[in-house]
Amino acid sequence: MILMKDIVRDGDLVLRQVAKPLTFPLSDHYKQLAEDMMEYLVNSQDPKIAEKHQLRAGVGLAAPQVGEGVQMAALLVPDDKGEIIFKEVYVNPEIVSESVRQACLSEGEGCLSVDKVINGYVPRPDKLTIHYYTVDGEEKTIRLKDYPAIVSSHEIDHLNGHLFYDRINKKEPFALKENTVVIS
Numbered sequence: 492m493i494l495m496k497d498i499v500r501d502g503d504l505v506l507r508q509v510a511k512p513l514t515f516p517l518s519d520h521y522k523q524l525a526e527d528m529m530e531y532l533v534n535s536q537d538p539k540i541a542e543k544h545q546l547r548a549g550v551g552l553a554a555p556q557v558g559e560g561v562q563m564a565a566l567l568v569p570d571d572k573g574e575i576i577f578k579e580v581y582v583n584p585e586i587v588s589e590s591v592r593q594a595c596l597s598e599g600e601g602c603l604s605v606d607k608v609i610n611g612y613v614p615r616p617d618k619l620t621i622h623y624y625t626v627d628g629e630e631k632t633i634r635l636k637d638y639p640a641i642v643s644s645h646e647i648d649h650l651n652g653h654l655f656y657d658r659i660n661k662k663e664p665f666a667l668k669e670n671t672v673v674i675s
């Protein structure tokens with residue numbers, strides 16, 4: 492079971508490296524890692540388990556955040572009623588196209604690997620097309636928008652050594668390009 496002590500924090504080099512692609516078939520080690528990362532998200536969204544183990548809630552988790560510099564990320568995205576609208580483990584994900592229009596979360600972003608609060612909008616593509624492999628090696632290409640697109644962009648950034656605050660406008664943290672979608 493992944494706990495907060497297993498989460499690598501900002502300052503550790505692994506968060507600033509480009510993660511290595513995985514080859515198929517995945518070893519048992521990486522199949523287990525995928526399961527463990529998804530289990531962390533499920534646990535962190537369960538008030539009882541999160542409280543018991545003092546887990547910070549998460550809707551996404553990237554392998555470098557648990558010290559594994561490989562191209563793998565788990566996403567567990569619920570809607571505001573708590574219904575899961577997107578659940579996937581990306582292996583070797585690539586953004587093949589993205590909208591010019593940007594979107595950001597009205598509350599800004601945080602990161603399990605960044606212990607401090609950093610205020611500001613984090614502009615990301617409003618829509619994106621992602622090509623990736625499932626843990627079983629199945630090739631997929633999907634188009635996402637809104638919240639699942641934001642989470643996907645945050646996780647894929649981790650695989651390329653980027654953190655959310657890299658995208659905040661340093662001079663004007665709440666400045667936005669016109670017709671940016673602000674998601675609440």
Ligand SMILES: Cc1nc(NNC(=O)[C@H](CC2CCCC2)CN(O)CO)c(F)c(N2CCN3CCOC[C@@H]3C2)n1
Pocket residue numbers: 535536537547548549550551552553556569573596599600601602603604641642645646649
């Ligand atoms: C938006 C949000 N970010 C939470 N945390 N941060 C994270 O997930 C980081 C990744 C997200 C930060 C912004 C985009 C991706 C983790 N990251 O660092 C991985 O790279 C939340 F926890 C959260 N929710 C809403 C849904 N709720 C369901 C019930 O349980 C509580 C949960 C709280 N929404």
Ligand code: NI
Pocket residue numbers: 601602603604645649
């Ligand atoms: Ni993060």
